[in-house]
Amino acid sequence: MPRAAALALLLASATACANDVPEANLERGLLPGHITTQAGVVQSLWNGAWIAALATGFVVIALIVWACIFHTKRKAKAELPPQVRYNLPIEMLYTLVPLVMVSVFFFFTARDSEVLTAESKNPDVTVKVEAFQWSWRFTTTVQGKQTTPVTGLPVSDYHQGPQLVLPVKKKVRFELNSDDVIHSFWVPEMLFKRDIIPGIPKDSPGRFFEVDTLDRPGVYAGRCAELCGVDHSRMLFSVKLVPQDEFDRYLASNQAGSAQ
Structure with missing residues (x-):
């Protein structure tokens, strides 16, 4: 019995999953209100x-x-x-x-x-996703213009983490990067996640994926889905889908300059 209890405790702690995804969104094992x-x-x-x-x-x-x-x-x-x-x-x-x-x-x-896994030549929005222990950095590029990078810290609520703002009804390309350990970029409402593995060549297909956002404005939880260290459960962020006019205002107020 002590062995079984210790094993159960180990399995529970190893997952280190946060309780940040609203239960109302979890139905029939998948999220019916998907956003792509x-x-x-x-x-x-x-x-x-x-x-x-x-x-x-x-x-x-x-x-x-x-x-x-x-x-x-x-x-x-x-x-x-x-x-x-x-x-x-x-x-x-x-x-x-x-x-x-x-x-x-x-x-x-x-x-x-x-x-x-399909990729287009000219996505509407490109997001550079940089994962690190234990948060995220998002840099958005639209028509050659970059926004100021949004960087976060480990948090207990995804509303407090870094927020990625995206427009509705657009093709968005994610470029994944990590310089320390393996992380995993996961927004449950996308019904898709991808590991971010250090050392993968920049042109490797494993570093990119694209989605077509739907017309469903709102704030959606995101997290790391790969056990990456002591604060893995606090590696939270959010994705905010907004109408095009609101996204344009966001770009104007957060523009950093031309992409290199």
């Missing part, structure tokens, strides 16, 4: 996977119940049911059906992965 077009793709893939998994589970349970009912000993003297060997139709069935299922899963996963 790409999040809708993830939601559809998730729903399809669950439907397929539930259908498979129903068939398996039905076969188990059928075997239990129709192959129960009904006589005092034990009798084995007929033993079937080298039944080609059955062997083809339990070989081809899983193969078809895996192929279907692979097809939809590969198709949606292409959508989620």
Whole structure:
């Protein structure tokens, strides 16, 4: 028992997760109020996977119940049911059906992965995301003009962390950087996260991703999703989606100069 308690404590502390995401946003295991077009793709893939998994589970349970009912000993003297060997139709069935299922899963996963990792030549907004122990620095570039970097400190509430301001209905490119340890950029309402690994070449696809924001203004929680040290749970930030006119005013008041 002491060992089990110690292990449970270790697992709980190792996750070091903050309780910053409102419970009202967590429904059915995913966030239905997503804020990007790409999040809708993830939601559809998730729903399809669950439907397929539930259908498979129903068939398996039905076969188990059928075997239990129709192959129960009904006589005092034990009798084995007929033993079937080298039944080609059955062997083809339990070989081809899983193969078809895996192929279907692979097809939809590969198709949606292409959508989620697609990059454009001219995104509307580019955000340089710099992760460090234990906060974030955001630098936004629009049409060659940069904003003053927004830098944060470890906090207990995402409202107190650095805030990234983005316009609605625009294509946003994130460039991820880290100079110390592995972090992970995660905004739950995007239904997507990506690790920020030090030492990856600047032109590596693993350092970039793009989203198309939806017309859903509001403030959304963000956090690091990779255990990165003692203050990992306080590595919080927020994303504020605003209409274009409000974003223009934000750029005018926070403009730093031309991008290098």
